[in-house]
Every structure is written in structure tokens, then in C-alpha cells.
Amino acid sequence: MPDNGGFTVAAYIAAAVIYLCYAIYLVRGGRAKG
């Protein structure tokens, strides 16, 4: 079995950062000009 767990960890962290940053941005008011 290939040893590529580092890519999995990187992808999961990248997705978490994207979603978490956007959620925080939105809850803090976003840009909200429509």
C-alpha cells in the first residue's frame, strides 16, 4: 500500500482552513453589500 498519508493530512487541513476562515469572516459580518 502506498505511503501517501501526508497528502491526506494536507488536504484535510487545507479544507478546514478554507471553511473555518469563511465561517469566521461571515459570522463577523462579512462584506454584506449583497
Next chain:
Amino acid sequence: MTPIEALERARRRSAVWIGVGLLLMAAVYVRALAFTPVEAVQGPAQKIFYIHVPSAWVAFLAFGILGVTSAVYLFLKDPRLDLFAASTAEVGMVFTTAVLVTGPIWGKPIWGTWWTWDARLTLTLFLWFVIVAYLVLRTAVHEPAQRARYSAVLGILGALLVPFIYVSVYLFRTMHPMPVVLRPGKPTLPGEMLATLLFSVAVFTLFFVALLWHRYALARLADARARAEAERADA
């Protein structure tokens, strides 16, 4: 309760659901990484599937809603539809960004390259640029009815790409794998992996709904406050 108070309440409630969505997403991470079997051929990298595919599903859902809302706006001219369409575009772009980031990280260990200009990848990148253009357009046009009309046309064009992206793996020679669940015939995924995928799709969809609800409440609030201010200035 005034409309602004009702929107403030919607904003607070949707913020709670965003928190619930994040907690459930943590549960998806735990289930996918610790309690789902490792695929024998691809190894651990195959687990990127459980965040890549649900992100893509939600992005397609968002742009489907964007297309329908934009088309209905052109008939009804209701500004709320325009605000809702803009909200789906912004939230959908976040999910598409996650697709375009996690895809290459999966591609490198499996295909040996971060990126290839095949039909599905190129069209997904093109869709991302269309949605960026949609959001930039909204900041560039200041007259609300004109902004809404131009945005609706671009929103429909973006949404028309979605079915094309879906069937692109059948129409062209591509490195991107075929669907394993939404395909003619039964899903080809083993039970435990399918359960993790369906859990993840449900959680990502809930998270999307919470983000969309919150983004729409913020847009309506900004709109209602601007109207109230204009009325005060006129009085």
C-alpha cells in the same frame, strides 16, 4: 417585531447552525480518518475523496440554485431573489475553492501531477473564474436593478456549466475518475466507505445551508438598513 429585528434574529440563529455545521464537520474528519478503511490501491490519499466529493456536490447544488434564482429574477424582478442569488454565488465559490485545492493534493500522489488540463478540471476552474467575475461585477455596477440584471445573466451562464462539468468525464478522455455513486446502476463503493461519504455529503449540505442562510440574512440586513437610512434622509 420589525423586519430588521427579524433579520437580526435570523442572523443569530444561522450563526448557531454554522457552529453546529463545524462541529459535525469535525465528526466527519474523525469518521473518515479513523473509522473508515484505507483503500488498498490508492492508500490513505483516497480519503481525500470524503471532503473533495461533498465539496463538489455542494458547489454544484449552489450553482444550480444560483441559475434557477437568477432565471426567476429576470421574470419577477424581486430584489430579494437577486440578494439570494448573490449569497449562493459567494458561498458556492468557497466550496469550489475547496474542490480546486483538495483535488490537486489528491492528484499528485495518484496521477503523479498536481494538475492536468483535461475537460473536468479545466471546466471547473473556468466555472470558478465565472463566479469570481460574477462577484466582481456586483461590486462594479452601482445601480441596483442594472447590477441585478447583469448578475442574473452571468449567474445563468455559470450554472449552465454545471451539467456539462458532470458529464465531461463521459464525453471526453479524462484522467478524472467516473462517478462511483451518482451513476447509472448501483454505487460501486463498499458499504463502510459509502456510509462515510453519505454522512459527509449530509454534513456539508447542512453547513452550506447554514452559511447561505447567514449570508442572505446579512445581505437583507444591509439592504434594509440602507433603505431605512434613505427614508430618514428623505424625511
